[in-house]
Amino acid sequence: MKLNNIKYTLAICALLLTSVSYAQNPTDPKKATPAAGTLTDEIVVERPYKPVLADAAKIRRSPDLNSNSVFKRALTYSMFDKKLELNSDIRQLQAQEVINGERPPLLNNYAKFGMGNFSTGLAELYLNTGSDEALQAGFFLKHLNQKGDITGQKYSRQNAGIFGKSILPKVTLNGELGFDRFSTFLYGVDPSTNLTFNSDPQKQRYSTISIKGEMLKNYKSEDELDYAVKADAYFLSDKFDAKENAIALSGFVNKVWNDFNIGVNSSLDFTQTKDSLNIGNHIFRANPYIKLQGKSYKLSLGVNLVEEFGTNSGFNLFPTVTAEMPVIPEFATLFAGYTGDVIKSTLQNFSNENPYLNQNLQILNTQETANLYGGIKGNAGAGFGYKATLFYKKLDNMPLFVNNALNPERFDVIYDNAKVTGLEGEINVKVSDAFSWLGKVMVNNYSMDVQEKAWLKPEFKISSSARLSITKEITIDGELVLNDASSALVYLPTPSIVKVKGYADVSAGAEYVHKEKVGIFLRVNNMLNNDYQRLLYYPQLGLNVIGGVNYSF
Template identity: 30%
Template sequence: MKKLLLILFSIVSLSSVHAQKDTTKKTVVVTSAYKPVLKPAAKINFSAAVPSADSSRPPLTYNVPAQNLFFSYQPAALKPLALSIDTSFSWENSNFVKLGVGSYTTPFAQLGLSFGDGRTSLVNVHARHISQKGSLPLQQYSRTNADVSGIFSGKGNIEWHGKAGVDLSNQYYYGYSPDTLKYSKDSLKQRFKTLSAMIGFRNKEVNSYGITYDPTLSVNFFADNRKGKEANLVLNAPVTKTFNEDLAFNVEFTADITSYHTYSSRKITNNLYYLSPSVGFKKPTFSVNAGITPSWDNKEFKLLPNFTALIKMQDERFVLQGGWIGYYQKNTFQSLAAFNPWIAQPNTLLNTRIIESYAGFKGSAGSHFTFNAKLSALKYTNAALFTNDFVDGKTFQTVYEPSMRALKIHGEAGYTAQEKFSFLGGITISKYSALKENSKAWGLVPLELTGALRWQVLKDLQFKSDVFLWDGAQFVTKGGVTTKPKSAYDLNAGVEFTIMPKLNLWLQFNNILNNKYQRWNQYQVLGFNVIGGIVYSFSQPGK
């Protein structure tokens, strides 16, 4: 039995040995004593105390100049400046011809030409003609004028400028009363002829002594068709010495000499000289100009004031203005006929002296709206007034009021949006009083409202409109009867648009409301009328 068990155990052992497989994996174990560690990093020690908070408000002063333009309602003298041309820009001489016809037998022609290179020389030529014939007998006129002006600049600091022109006008005294009177056409004809010339020079930049100057010499010859002749010479020489940005000294000398011959060959001289020294002081918040004006009016000496001031408020868009100034209104046959074209030859010439005290403000609201208002108290000496003659009223006699006072309120407001839209409106109210020899201020308008609109609707379409409204002036007629024409209102509108390259079509509508008012007593204006035509523009590249 023992032998049998041993044999079975052996057989089982051999079978198990042949059934097992070798599943042992070979591995390599590496043992090392080195252990890598990171070096301790250096750290900033934030142990400083936090500084105490500063609650004080630092003063911040800003000086931002006003970015708006203030347009003076009264026209100011324009002085030509040197034209600075970019070297990358090619100067072109612009030229145009404007032709048109309209109602009331109206031919119209206008020409504009320019010459020069725009750097050393610039010459402009302008000519214009218009004539109209109304519905009333002899209600017709014509006017033709032409002028040439130029600016010439060399390599130095001197720039020359000049102008010469001629003006011819023809009209008839058609405002006689009663209208049943019979006159020959030649006896009612009135013709004015003017020849003018001006020359001057100026320094383009302030010289090393801080001085700027701009003297001019003007000559005018004026005549009518009734042997009336007048020669006028004006020398004007302003000089400014600038000491620094704040202080400047100004002095201006003017000599205005007139020689006038009436139809009877009577000679009348009217000479006016004055000197205007002043000191100008300017600061960011205010500016002051203080001076005097000694004058010699036909050898009569008068000392006139010349004080003006501007004060900017905290908001620089609002400026207070005030002044006490004295000045002259030179009365010549030419200037009187320009104001009232129906005057007879004056028998004497007196200059109007004006002393004005005024206060007001001007400024802007936003970036488009500007405003200006002024209250003035004026004292006139030898004010020129106009009364109808005592025969038929067709001419006006010039009378001089020795002393007169006036209270004048003037205001204006404007809105401008780039160069596409602009509107300017103004009002002037004048109250005349304290006259010595005349009961009323004959021929002077007490109330005037004006408005001007310019609108570029599209790139090739422009629209403009003007409106005038004024209260009738007082006049005295035959027998000393006082009369006052009705209030006047006049609305005009025009449009211009492109129909072809360089060719535009224009239309102008005048007195749209057909108000046949009388600015001057017995002289009715034309009613509604329309003028239209073409404008051809062309240019020639400068050399």
């Protein structure tokens, strides 16, 4: 057993040695020197390569070489693969859907109530139909009364009215029916003696009913006429049975032709004033014109024909020439003109300026025979506007107020010819919706024909007003009036000139609004508590305060 194992072991070793010898790389016979007793001949065994393909990759079906079928793809065609758009036509606009948001409350109406010193009472009411601007109708009512320390120093004013507006496809219609009532007393006091001219002052009251109507064309084009028609009427009466009725019709027609405007303004005014005298004061006027407007100028040429008829009659023809030329477009424009007109005198105009009138006033119209003016106007940015005008006027029958010789608390109206040279200026600033300011100045120099002075007409006046919204709820405003001294003519004890001192009147107010509905306001007038007169013998109220509430709904 052991012998056999030895044989098998020797045989395996011999085979391993033979394999090792075959795997070695042959050596260069020139360099290598065989060792004694080693094998030097190399035996190489070769045979041809025959590839064998596995059975899994064999194709067991022969191809059909006679098959001639043709593959056909299913095709589809569209005659209008892409839509062509015609740019020669205007496409209909597609409305964009509006997102429904929270709408603010619609506050068309408000009521206001207030009280103050000097027995002041204030009430206002305003009603309106709604937010449709094309159809409006409403009603308003106002009341204010005050009572001073002087006997008879009382004031009371009421205003009421209804109005309507309708915007039709071609025209706009406006109408209003109003009532105005102003009541006071003839409480004249001599400031030098503090004595009243009448221990039992008489009451004066002016009541006016007015009617207004207007029709305007909504647009104008080169192919059509532009036009407007307006009608006004009022009926006035006072406590002493004086009456005045007036009816006026006015309108204009304008035609645009290239750079030209050709048109005419016209009016017919009938006014009848009744007291112990019955005065008819009627005026017809026509103002044909032609306007030429270029890129760097505007020019208007025309005439003003004025026919007066009634108690007094007369015919007047005035040339009218106006021109504008931009120096810096949109910032500065020079303007000038020469015109003339007839300024109508009425009891209504006189009573609005001076309510302490005498009876049986003389009514004469003022002829503005010449009005030559020139100046500059423009804007310095979106929130700053200005205008300055120098002028020279020649006036025939300019009205003046003078105290009556027998009843100094009453005023008569006298007339005189005058030449007036002056300056008017205006500045308007609006920084934003939160702040705005307006300032005006007026300087006049009167050269009278017969009278020594232009009675009760100041030669210098400044007015200014400002408004500031501190927050959305709080707003304050202020006003300043500076009036130069003036001269008055008195007859007692002898004709003489009395100086009416100049004055400064400062007023301010504040308002707080809660949720855009409920508000609280406070107003202080004559803050400097100045004792001044606008008209001789009629001192104004001192410092007066009004406070109250208002409600919007």
